[in-house]
Amino acid sequence: QDDPAIAIKPWMQELGDGVDVSPYGMPSPYEEDVKRRTVEWLTADPVSSINFTPIHALDGTITPNGICFERHHSGVAKVDPAEHRLMINGLVDRELVFTMEDLMRFPRENHVYFLECAANSGMEWRGSQLNGVQFTHGMIHNVQYTGIPLRLLLEEAGVQAEGKWLLAEGADAAGMSRSIPMEKALDDCLVAFKMNGEALRPEQGYPVRLVVPGWEGNMWVKWLRRLEVGDQPWHHREETSKYTDLLDDGTARRFTWEMDAKSVVTSPSPQAPITHGPGPTVLTGLAWSGRGTIPRVDVTIDGGITWHEARMSGPSTPKALHRFYYDFEWDGSPLLVQSRAHDSTGYVQPTKDQLREMRGLNSIYHNNGIQTWAVDADGKAENVEIS
């Protein structure tokens, strides 16, 4: 039967929109489903909440700015850059204030890094709960930042010998604050003002945010207004009552900054079923590690009886998302799909049960266990756990 799509369509005859109809471009209306989504029952109020990146619908490694997941504690601060200041105080030779113009005069660098919320996959600690990779793994994005090495700003102020810690503080109504060890601050942190080439989006900290590569997203303080140098950590709310990992014995780990190696198959997945039936099939996913690069990802489609080394494609830089593919001939039988990341330190992504055995069920944060999707004969996928 002839394909009715092979016809003279309106767009082949009529004139389309001229330039400037959409001076800041939007995706095709046919892509309107590719958007951030929240889980309403998670939090008390959307002002202090989170939404999720639609990673099931994306490919490559870079996350477009408009769909980078949002998480804020007192809403999105509307900061006028002309009225924004960055202050450095505490154990420094010179307590300083910078305008945005001042910051633009420091040498700057470009780096791609992933930002993952420590609570990503946190709802899955006790078992499969959310049917969609957007919800199980979407508290992540991967962006090219333009920013000033934090080291340069600290050198400008002159960190004193006893200055071993840094407090980063946001200008929002949460006054978001986190303690960062000086070693990390001087290593690879950035004070960034661009993402993927354009100004930070308001929900990502416009006009300036901290970039703390490989470390939990909560530390990447947005709307950065102040850096204080001190001789001890501050033990503020976000590093004591939150973002600490309660273990089985009732003690809790604190300062669990690094994001462990992790991967997930983004397609097929519950929001991205196989719709084409048996035959050549592309399985793809993302992998990342807060400790380095991802030289290898293993994939299984039979629930871990047999594993295959996936094909990596795209840039492989430290503390950034990596893209992997496994191209296979689907015979139409049900699948149990998993991926397993290896990072450049030799760390191998554990199963969820291995993690639970190590930490118990109450950690909430830092769940990097292997995810399983059950794909049925129709190609539909479900979030499951397997033996």
Added chain:
Amino acid sequence: EPLGLGRPATPEEVAVWDIDIRPDGLGLPEGSGDVATGDGIYTEKCSACHGVFGEGAGRWPVLAGGQGSLTDARPVKTVGSYWPYLSTVFDYVHRAMPFGDAQSLTDDEVYAITAYLLYLNDEVDDDFVLSSENFAEARLPNEDGFKPDDRMEVEFPAFSEEPCMTDCKPEVEITMRAAVLDVTPEETAAKEAAEKAEAETPEPAAEEAASEATTEEAPATEEAPATEEAAAPEEAPAEAPVEVAEAPAADPAMIKAGSKVFRKCKSCHQIGAKAKNRVGPVLNGIVDGPAGAVDGFRYSKAMEAAAEEGLVWSHDELSAFLADPKGYMKGTKMSFRGVRKEEDIEALIAYLRDASE
């Protein structure tokens, strides 16, 4: 070499923004505040979200209780049970609270609220005054409950072995399915359609089971002590066993009226065979029973003193207490404002008698 960019911050400018407090007291302003003052500010500015007794409303954070629960299946992480340092409370309340009106509290108000949170967590008595002088002495019970990140020592060796690639296990089975819970958000339109469809179908048993499973299983995220809230309906006291009433002089209508009045008490008190101590003690046998006598409940100093003096909750004593708890007994933990109408008090007492049986 410095580039000479930026300009010196003046001490006054630093003072405006440098609001952080550290456990060693760095940054703590001069000032003081007492529990009673804190109670007033808290009730006005905090209780709508955090509950009158710090028990949390909706999914807002629980601030009090939970001591000893950190190894439980459902730990309750509060200022009293989990937070290591009191300085964190002061810093955060001053920095970010009240929600939507950050940095509006005076230093003394923050001291008072912090003192009240200690009181709600049974860490201090009702006459406690917190100040810049005694702040360093105030320690929270879980200070030693934290340890540094030891993942690389404890976990890395186990998580860096070369994994199996072929014939890794004989068989595989699915042990858990997300669809059982069905808590995944759908598009609004799809959701509405589904709800409509549900409304048109007679209640399927399977659906009930699913929603129960949600209640049981929905794990908490960092913000959402979902389990607390989810568990609540299960633990709520059963409806008044009106029909069972056999008390000779008891008027069923009055008992029924009393059960309605008791709704005001329910958020804190339970009564009946399955009752447990909550924010307030179990009320079985309260009428004509001795004051301050329920096992396992930590009473206020005032109530303990009254109990020692032999207070019995006779009809008249109880009426007076219920009409104006704080007026009747200064220092009682029961911050309930009281039952205004005499007939409501009579009904409530009738109900309390009846439901105890």
